[in-house]
Amino acid sequence: MSAVVADMPKSDMSKPVAPATTKAIAPSKGGRPWTFYVLSALFSLYVIALYGPMFCIYILSFQDIRGGLVFPMKGHSLHWFVDLFTQVRTGDVKGSFDRSIKLAVIVTLITVVVSFLAGLGFRKRFRGDTFVFYMMIGSLVAPGLVLGLGTGLLFQALGLNASWYTSALGAQLSWTLPFGVLVMFAVMSRFDLVWEEAAYDLGASRWQSIRLVMIPVLAPGLVAVALFGFTLSYDEFARSLQTAGSLNTLPLEIWSMTLNVTSPSLYALGTVTTIVSFIVIGASLGSIVLIQKKRGSSAKG
Amino acid sequence: MKSDHGDIELAGVCKSFDGITNVVDGVNLKIADGAYCCFIGPSGCGKTTILRMIAGHEDPTAGEIVIGGQNVVGLAPVQRRTAMMFQSYALFPHLTVRENIAFALRVRGQSKADRLRAADAMIEKVRLTQFADRLPAQLSGGQQQRVALARAAITEPRVLLLDEPLSALDEKLRVQMRQELRRMQQELGITFIHVTHTQLEAIALADLVVVMEQGRIKQAGAARDVYAHPHDRYVAEFMGGQNVLSGRVEKVNGTSFTLAQAAPAGIEVPLQARSTVSVGDTVDIAVRRDDVALVRPGRELPPGCSNSLPSRVLAIEYQGYFVKVMLDTVPDDEFVAYVPEKTFFADPFTVGDVVMATWATGSALPLAHESRRAQGV
Numbered sequence: 001m002s003a004v005v006a007d008m009p010k011s012d013m014s015k016p017v018a019p020a021t022t023k024a025i026a027p028s029k030g031g032r033p034w035t036f037y038v039l040s041a042l043f044s045l046y047v048i049a050l051y052g053p054m055f056c057i058y059i060l061s062f063q064d065i066r067g068g069l070v071f072p073m074k075g076h077s078l079h080w081f082v083d084l085f086t087q088v089r090t091g092d093v094k095g096s097f098d099r100s101i102k103l104a105v106i107v108t109l110i111t112v113v114v115s116f117l118a119g120l121g122f123r124k125r126f127r128g129d130t131f132v133f134y135m136m137i138g139s140l141v142a143p144g145l146v147l148g149l150g151t152g153l154l155f156q157a158l159g160l161n162a163s164w165y166t167s168a169l170g171a172q173l174s175w176t177l178p179f180g181v182l183v184m185f186a187v188m189s190r191f192d193l194v195w196e197e198a199a200y201d202l203g204a205s206r207w208q209s210i211r212l213v214m215i216p217v218l219a220p221g222l223v224a225v226a227l228f229g230f231t232l233s234y235d236e237f238a239r240s241l242q243t244a245g246s247l248n249t250l251p252l253e254i255w256s257m258t259l260n261v262t263s264p265s266l267y268a269l270g271t272v273t274t275i276v277s278f279i280v281i282g283a284s285l286g287s288i289v290l291i292q293k294k295r296g297s298s299a300k301g
Numbered sequence: 302m303k304s305d306h307g308d309i310e311l312a313g314v315c316k317s318f319d320g321i322t323n324v325v326d327g328v329n330l331k332i333a334d335g336a337y338c339c340f341i342g343p344s345g346c347g348k349t350t351i352l353r354m355i356a357g358h359e360d361p362t363a364g365e366i367v368i369g370g371q372n373v374v375g376l377a378p379v380q381r382r383t384a385m386m387f388q389s390y391a392l393f394p395h396l397t398v399r400e401n402i403a404f405a406l407r408v409r410g411q412s413k414a415d416r417l418r419a420a421d422a423m424i425e426k427v428r429l430t431q432f433a434d435r436l437p438a439q440l441s442g443g444q445q446q447r448v449a450l451a452r453a454a455i456t457e458p459r460v461l462l463l464d465e466p467l468s469a470l471d472e473k474l475r476v477q478m479r480q481e482l483r484r485m486q487q488e489l490g491i492t493f494i495h496v497t498h499t500q501l502e503a504i505a506l507a508d509l510v511v512v513m514e515q516g517r518i519k520q521a522g523a524a525r526d527v528y529a530h531p532h533d534r535y536v537a538e539f540m541g542g543q544n545v546l547s548g549r550v551e552k553v554n555g556t557s558f559t560l561a562q563a564a565p566a567g568i569e570v571p572l573q574a575r576s577t578v579s580v581g582d583t584v585d586i587a588v589r590r591d592d593v594a595l596v597r598p599g600r601e602l603p604p605g606c607s608n609s610l611p612s613r614v615l616a617i618e619y620q621g622y623f624v625k626v627m628l629d630t631v632p633d634d635e636f637v638a639y640v641p642e643k644t645f646f647a648d649p650f651t652v653g654d655v656v657m658a659t660w661a662t663g664s665a666l667p668l669a670h671e672s673r674r675a676q677g678v
Contacts, residue, residue: 201378
């Protein structure tokens with residue numbers, strides 16, 4: 001995802017696509033080689049393995065009141081979606097959804113700001129930069145569950161109450177910050193430091209050069225970092241398990257539902273959360289396109 | 302009150318990045334207000350570092366940089382009233398041509414209407430009016446360069462610094478933009494300092510050519526001086542167009558000395574006013590490639606030519622208005638004659654022919670020997 005997002009600013013939308021009339025040099029008499037079919041089959045299997053399970057969930061969530069947890073599908077209706085939001089026994093879906101969104105937004109903001117600052121810090125090499133870098137991304141290696149457990153223990157030892165906006169926030173940041181920093185470094189590699197120098201030469205203060213040059217140039221990359229932060233947090237389970245305290249985030253809620261809810265409303269929840277994810281991703285990509293368009297429209301060739 | 306003069310003086314300027322070696326090593330130079338000055342030298346000779354120190358993007362380790370009578374060391378580029386045109390142009394990719402050019406005014410807090418009006422006037426000056434709303438990526442190399450020039454010029458600098466401004470362009474455009482730079486310099490009436498590694502560019506543009514080697518100035522002077530009267534072997538070879546010969550002094554008389562060389566009679570070289578040469582010294586001399594005439598053995602030498610060196614033709618290159626003939630005249634050094642096309646084809650040589658290379662005695666130029674000593678340090 002990051003690659004796609006980060007590549008977008010480079011693609012020149014106004015560039016006309018060459019008509020596909022030119023023929024390939026290789027003779028195409030004998031059709032495609034057998035490897036093509038083998039690799040296509042492999043790719044198809046990959047796609048099915050990737051999306052098949054999710055589509056099972058989505059399809060089963062649209063059953064009617066007779067619906068069960070397994071195929072075959074029994075009728076079709078929106079019954080289980082209604083059930084999801086009306087029945088108390090399915091758990092605190094709305095509350096956990098609220099918390100997850102809030103937490104994801106906070107995590108996103110912190111991730112974007114810190115990653116951007118880290119990107120600024122690593123513009124030039126400095127003594128011990130490699131060590132600092134490995135310190136930053138080292139926590140990716142630690143198993144999430146263990147890290148969450150440790151965070152929970154630490155809070156307990158310090159006499160603090162674990163809750164989603166303190167301990168879970170910290171545990172999630174240990175996951176999103178290294179990712180954000182890595183994405184940011186990839187983004188920064190496209191930033192030519194001479195732009196900053198040019199801004200300084202033209203009289204811009206440090207702050208002006210960040211505000212008027214760096215942030216606008218890096219904006220699509222920053223959106224990518226934000227998207228990473230949001231989706232990683234919204235999905236996060238392992239690190240939150242021991243740190244969320246008494247109130248669940250959405251993934252924890254879904255997990256506990258798998259233990260005690262035996263109706264397709266579980267699947268309906270899966271469908272709803274997927275839709276939310278898609279909205280967030282769509283909004284992110286849309287904002288990148290908008291940034292591009294804004295540049296394009298002020299630049300009418 | 303700040304001076305509006307863009308005269309520059311470098312006094313003992315040194316720069317070291319690692320504290321051990323000086324990239325720029327004690328440079329002293331005066332550049333007149335409104336001059337077009339070219340720094341030329343191979344990569345790594347410190348020319349770009351000097352430029353960046355004048356621009357305020359590097360601080361000298363030692364020495365003073367004086368612009369218009371004011372020591373500017375430690376000042377920001379805007380306070381120095383210098384502007385730099387970067388090698389890659391460094392145009393802001395997210396801003397249109399107009400916004401790029403207006404950037405300096407924007408950070409100064411000028412109102413949008415004012416700055417866009419000023420930018421449009423500048424855009425007209427560099428003939429980019431129809432491209433004002435484009436992004437840099439939608440422009441050709443030459444157009445980008447004009448934007449960079451306009452963006453630097455809008456700050457009304459007293460010195461404009463250009464870091465290899467033509468290196469990213471193709472040959473034809475380079476010649477065209479060269480003229481444009483000169484035109485802009487005259488129009489703006491400010492000092493231009495231009496860093497290049499292309500000899501042709503330097504002598505075509507500059508009032509003052511500064512040849513550099515290893516952080517030091519080898520020679521600074523008018524283009525014609527540097528080209529026709531190189532100070533030493535390094536300058537002669539770097540600026541090109543010269544054959545450099547080396548030999549031991551055999552005898553000295555009042556107005557000339559004789560250099561022992563392949564020629565049986567030695568080479569007679571006129572003595573320069575101030576130079577002292579004694580028998581036994583090893584001396585470099587320079588002979589312009591276009592001063593060398595080629596004569597078939599046994600034929601009479603042209604008038605004024607007393608030296609003739611037997612040579613074999615190694616290679617011939619047709620260059621249009623002249624023909625480049627490469628010879629094995631001297632064992633270790635290149636020896637080349639630029640023969641006018643018409644002269645050459647009146648009696649063309651072929652590779653392997655034996656010819657006599659000759660030149661008017663007065664045109665040989667003894668060179669200073671400092672370069673060897675300086676390199677030894």
